[in-house]
Ligand code: SF4
């Protein structure tokens with residue numbers, strides 16, 4: 001007999017469709033890129049610094065935790081970089097360095113690693129971090145205050161603040177063209193509507209995010225804003241305004257769709273997204289905050305495990 | 320290997336391969352000089368008076384393990400008994416491995432059993448391991464009478480075309496087999512389920528003909544029951560509990576051939592899938608080492624490659640190149656070491672791909688968390704472990720490359736062990 005050859009023995013199935021985690025992260029990064037690039041164009045070097053620091057510090061926090069807990073180094077999967085980028089996209093360009101470092105620490109360490117790393121977090125790490133920072137240092141997220149030194153050739157007022165404090169009439173100052181092309185005050189990567197929509201469509205088509213969540217989130221915003229607007233058009237701005245301002249589009253395509261903290265079944269996804277959209281508008285319209293996306297996403301993250309209990313009965317299940 | 324398509328929103332559909340166009344004859348593999356058979360049961364407990372090394376043997380003769388069990392294998396070559404040793408299969412299942420040394424002179428005597436009219440007793444003692452395997456023991460349980468036999472004229476796994484070939488090319492013996500099967504089992508209702516594309520006229524056959532969808536895993540018995548026969552199998556129950564027995568078209572054709580010719584059929588039809596994922600039907604004597612087939616087809620296997628008995632989704636990997644063709648070996652896959660998809664120790668990221676792919680709606684994202692923690696009972700209670708039909712689609716699609724289906728199998732196995740341990744405790 002010939003010398004025994006060694007074969008690989010393992011269990012079925014023996015095929016895999018080739019999908020993997022790094023692919024998901026890197027394509028999400030790619031999808032976010034157009035919005036970020038346009039943001040950098042308007043907000044300049046300060047924004048470049050914030051984005052770079054955010055990404056690199058997120059990666060370093062992840063590496064540090066990997067080392068401290070003696071686990072496999074996971075920075076190669078791109079998830080930390082993604083957290084860093086998404087976090088930076090929500091910040092005003094003038095965010096101080098210590099806030100960026102604190103924010104990525106909260107996102108990566110408290111938001112993700114404490115829960116056991118990727119897949120274990122019950123809140124979107126980025127959303128959790130922004131929520132904590134905005135409670136601790138509210139002025140950091142006062143876009144008008146933070147960006148006061150900028151004088152670009154468009155309306156230099158944070159749209160959501162304008163309608164909140166001066167009534168829905170001010171919404172007319174912002175043309176949809178401006179809002180779609182990034183000519184508005186807001187987070188570094190949250191203002192370029194077209195880019196965010198394109199990125200979102202890319203992620204949906206590639207199957208990296210679940211369309212049910214994004215679409216129902218946007219639908220929730222649209223319907224809720226429409227109702228408010230119909231009730232009193234002088235107090236509450238119309239649905240298109242809400243769709244294109246604040247964190248709406250980042251929220252719909254990049255935050256609410258965080259894998260770990262969102263449901264996976266069809267009906268729960270629809271409820272989850274719609275609830276997020278409606279809550280956002282409620283907070284914006286009658287709540288204490290200018291934007292509602294962050295708290296709305298936190299709330300739907302919280303109820304996600306309950307929602308996902310609505311699922312098709314397994315075949316052959318005996319009750 | 321099928322890869323995720325660029326447009327990922329469209330869920331990949333693994334399709335069975337239809338056998339269409341002109342059907343080429345299977346390649347005939349010459350009978351092996353040494354055939355290897357596996358008889359269920361440990362070698363130490365076998366009754367050595369039944370057969371031992373050096374005994375003459377004729378093809379068609381059963382080799383029984385002992386008087387205690389009804390396990391046996393059927394000799395597929397004539398010659399003498401060679402070595403008898405132990406073999407361990409998947410999940411520690413033990414076998415007695417018997418080699419048969421083929422001698423040149425042919426015995427052309429008709430087989431004594433299949434020359435007599437068919438009966439369940441003689442068939443049980445002799446024909447369970449026909450090419451394709453006939454699960455005759457399922458007809459002996461009085462508490463679970465079988466009222467319908469479903470003959471499936473396709474294969475469970477993708478790329479495999481063994482049974483489709485039988486249905487297309489061996490209709491005469493198949494027809495004969497259906498008649499004999501009715502005689503043996505006394506079951507009147509026979510359903511022939513055939514893969515979608517292959518629906519042709521089977522008017523001459525004494526069976527209802529039904530069409531099965533081409534999307535994997537529509538051909539699994541549970542799925543056929545559900546979609547074709549309108550019966551939902553309760554989790555943890557078997558098809559026999561509902562009175563249905565599934566047999567392969569090949570087994571029925573073998574039965575037909577046996578009674579028609581009076582000889583025990585020894586050749587098994589196998590779909591061989593090479594490293595380039597090209598299929599070739601071969602016909603080999605049961606007990607032929609796989610290496611003989613590879614040699615004949617010009618397939619080279621090296622260190623680090625993978626040899627899979629069964630299809631790419633449901634088969635099992637073997638560690639011996641000279642693993643024998645078994646009565647139920649419908650396919651053999653050879654995978655190049657570069658094509659082997661490795662599993663990872665990544666956690667579930669809750670992407671939900673698996674949940675949306677599972678044909679029976681198992682909440683896998685939740686299940687997998689419990690299974691990783693070893694909470695098997697909770698997994699069965701809360702997250703439908705027993706609904707799983709074992710199609711492997713969840714593992715196929717998981718971006719974390721979690722060997723989900725392997726976890727599921729292990730969990731079922733462990734629960735089974737716990738159950739039987741409890742039972743022995745109670746009875747003692
Ligand atoms: S193997 Fe996976 S996909 Fe297939 S039935 Fe079982 S749980 Fe569902």
Ligand code: SF4
Pocket residue numbers: 666667668669670671672673674683684687713716717718719720721723
């Ligand atoms: S496919 Fe894998 S990673 Fe995605 S939910 Fe299922 S088990 Fe988790």
